[in-house]
Amino acid sequence: MAKHRVHSIEFKRQLVAEYTAGETLHALAKRHDISRNLIRIWIAKAEVGAFDNEAEAADLLSGYEAKIAALERLVGRQALELEYLKGALKHGRSSRNVSMSVITGPVVSALPRDVG
Template structure:
């Protein structure tokens, strides 16, 4: 017997589409088992839920909305982090340039200030 690997979750739209295809006769249960590597018991469970009306588009939409909300929250956290980093960079003092008209390079930072005299021996 082969191992299927880690625990998998299937989306509600996938379950709904598979159940609709099986009930419409587009695909058989065994073909669905083989092509998607899903156990017969799991397919039977989904078909039972489908027949009871527990697999609906509303549930699928709710799961998609939950995924979007989680993604939005992650992006908002990232924006907050980047905003704080940008504020910190803006508040960091910069060394003055020699002529005052030179602009510091964004990539390498401000240009070095030349020393007042040569090296003494």
């Protein structure tokens, strides 16, 4: 069974250019192991400008893929921040009337001077 191959737009344009330069369909098909009918299809598409639209669509698609990747990284970073803050909120709950120091923690109440 024949494998389905995908050829780049540049390769298709190259074959069309070789054909228009005088190369025969038979020689092109044999050299690149491609059917002559497929080359005819590419020639017809090139004549109507279909390869130009495909190139623009490929550029647009790659731009969208890059934007999606950046947004996915941002969502991942925000998810990590959210989990961190949820954990900090869960473990950081203490009574609000206790004085806290960022460096030493809860302030220990001093004993009255008159004790003793």
